Amino acid sequence: MSPSAETRPPSEARARLLGTATKIFYSEGIHSVGIDRITAEAQVTRATLYRHFSGKEDLILAYLDQADRGIRAQVAAAVSGTPSAAGQVRAVARSIVDGIRSPGFRGCAFLNAVAEYPDPEHPVHRAVLAHRQWFLDTVTGLLARVGEGRAPVDAAGRHLVMLRDGAMAAGCLFDPELISETFLHGVEGVLRDVSEKSSA
Amino acid sequence: MSPSAETRPPSEARARLLGTATKIFYSEGIHSVGIDRITAEAQVTRATLYRHFSGKEDLILAYLDQADRGIRAQVAAAVSGTPSAAGQVRAVARSIVDGIRSPGFRGCAFLNAVAEYPDPEHPVHRAVLAHRQWFLDTVTGLLARVGEGRAPVDAAGRHLVMLRDGAMAAGCLFDPELISETFLHGVEGVLRDVSEKSSA
DNA sequence: AGCGAGGTAGAACGTTCGGTCTTGTCGTGC
DNA sequence: GCACGACAAGACCGAACGTTCTACCTCGCT
Numbered sequence: 157m158s159p160s161a162e163t164r165p166p167s168e169a170r171a172r173l174l175g176t177a178t179k180i181f182y183s184e185g186i187h188s189v190g191i192d193r194i195t196a197e198a199q200v201t202r203a204t205l206y207r208h209f210s211g212k213e214d215l216i217l218a219y220l221d222q223a224d225r226g227i228r229a230q231v232a233a234a235v236s237g238t239p240s241a242a243g244q245v246r247a248v249a250r251s252i253v254d255g256i257r258s259p260g261f262r263g264c265a266f267l268n269a270v271a272e273y274p275d276p277e278h279p280v281h282r283a284v285l286a287h288r289q290w291f292l293d294t295v296t297g298l299l300a301r302v303g304e305g306r307a308p309v310d311a312a313g314r315h316l317v318m319l320r321d322g323a324m325a326a327g328c329l330f331d332p333e334l335i336s337e338t339f340l341h342g343v344e345g346v347l348r349d350v351s352e353k354s355s356a
Numbered sequence: 357m358s359p360s361a362e363t364r365p366p367s368e369a370r371a372r373l374l375g376t377a378t379k380i381f382y383s384e385g386i387h388s389v390g391i392d393r394i395t396a397e398a399q400v401t402r403a404t405l406y407r408h409f410s411g412k413e414d415l416i417l418a419y420l421d422q423a424d425r426g427i428r429a430q431v432a433a434a435v436s437g438t439p440s441a442a443g444q445v446r447a448v449a450r451s452i453v454d455g456i457r458s459p460g461f462r463g464c465a466f467l468n469a470v471a472e473y474p475d476p477e478h479p480v481h482r483a484v485l486a487h488r489q490w491f492l493d494t495v496t497g498l499l500a501r502v503g504e505g506r507a508p509v510d511a512a513g514r515h516l517v518m519l520r521d522g523a524m525a526a527g528c529l530f531d532p533e534l535i536s537e538t539f540l541h542g543v544e545g546v547l548r549d550v551s552e553k554s555s556a
Numbered sequence: 557a558g559c560g561a562g563g564t565a566g567a568a569c570g571t572t573c574g575g576t577c578t579t580g581t582c583g584t585g586c
Numbered sequence: 587g588c589a590c591g592a593c594a595a596g597a598c599c600g601a602a603c604g605t606t607c608t609a610c611c612t613c614g615c616t
């Protein structure tokens with residue numbers, strides 16, 4: 157799973173490198189920033205970068221891996237901090253709008269990355285697909301516990317992910333406040349659907 | 357408005373150039389393809405490209421402008437071919453899923469482009485915002501005629517655009533058929549919302 | 557004391573980038 | 587008949603790309 161399995165163990169320089177890469181890749185894109193930008197900003201020489209990562213692609217994968225871990229932790233925190241199933245879905249939704257509303261928000265790191273790597277065979281593209289599959293499964297699992305029963309929970313999960321994708325994509329192109337409001341409203345609709353359908 | 361206002365009039369070579377740029381930019385991204393790829397595939401020399409466009413950026417803007425015209429025509433056709441307001445919304449939605457289901461679908465050209473140009477001041481970014489504003493206004497206008505009255509049609513328009521964005525983003529990452537189904541279902545929900553609220 | 561891992565510093569590799577320029581050749585309109 | 591616009595072909599530019607290299611330093615360990 158770990159994309160940098162064959163590279164060096166953690167170190168101060170490596171952490172600085174990955175942190176800088178995360179910041180720059182997320183805010184400016186991937187193809188448009190070069191190795192030099194990252195090494196300069198991380199105050200590290202090129203040799204150091206290539207000691208910890210096998211190349212730029214490896215650094216990109218490490219960036220996405222870190223983003224993936226962050227989101228998983230964020231979802232886990234939202235879920236563990238709430239007892240009811242519907243409350244868990246709302247907590248996840250709230251964590252999403254928190255991101256959209258935060259200052260440096262530049263959309264979904266994975267959707268942005270996949271826009272630059274359309275080739276389905278490319279490791280970066282694959283990493284995005286894997287993350288998205290996990291998210292869909294997780295959300296669908298939460299919804300299944302809201303509408304306990306044989307409600308069409310798969311469709312509801314896809315609906316919720318579609319709303320999330322739209323909100324994340326538009327969150328840095330429109331007023332984040334309006335996007336958040338629209339998204340939360342949509343989430344309530346999905347919750348209503350799942351509850352109604354399962355009680356029918 | 358026209359991004360290539362100061363460049364040459366149409367010609368066979370120019371059309372070939374723009375067509376090739378459209379195909380390649382859309383399917384492979386923008387930053388990752390160079391001038392040489394486009395000129396080679398269009399069977400045109402660099403000199404010819406720079407005779408018709410002031411540079412790569414101008415070509416990108418022409419590409420987006422062409423995509424914008426295409427979508428406007430597509431929406432206009434959907435609207436003009438349907439009498440009822442709700443039918444027009446459904447026709448637009450259908451034209452969207454037609455795109456998602458078509459073979460070479462690679463997501464929204466504008467969302468993909470803006471992922472590569474995060475700087476809000478950049479002309480490419482601005483072109484994307486302009487297109488999106490037009491689309492939101494258009495969709496909101498259609499919804500206003502569905503719920504004739506003072507229904508919260510702005511929120512419904514944002515909701516519909518959010519669904520579209522999510523569908524376009526995921527359409528090339530998941531099963532297009534399921535995405536289309538989910539999207540059309542969501543559109544019906546928006547239509548129901550607008551109709552109910554206005555009749556209340 | 558000595559060794560190696562991890563780091564800095566910086567030159568250099570070959571390639572590709574976007575962009576300019578020159579030269580020659582068609583075809584059309586004046 | 588000839589000048590001009592459109593295009594082909596390709597050399598050329600400076601810069602940036604990702605990558606590799608040598609050389610030196612400085613810790614922590616044994």
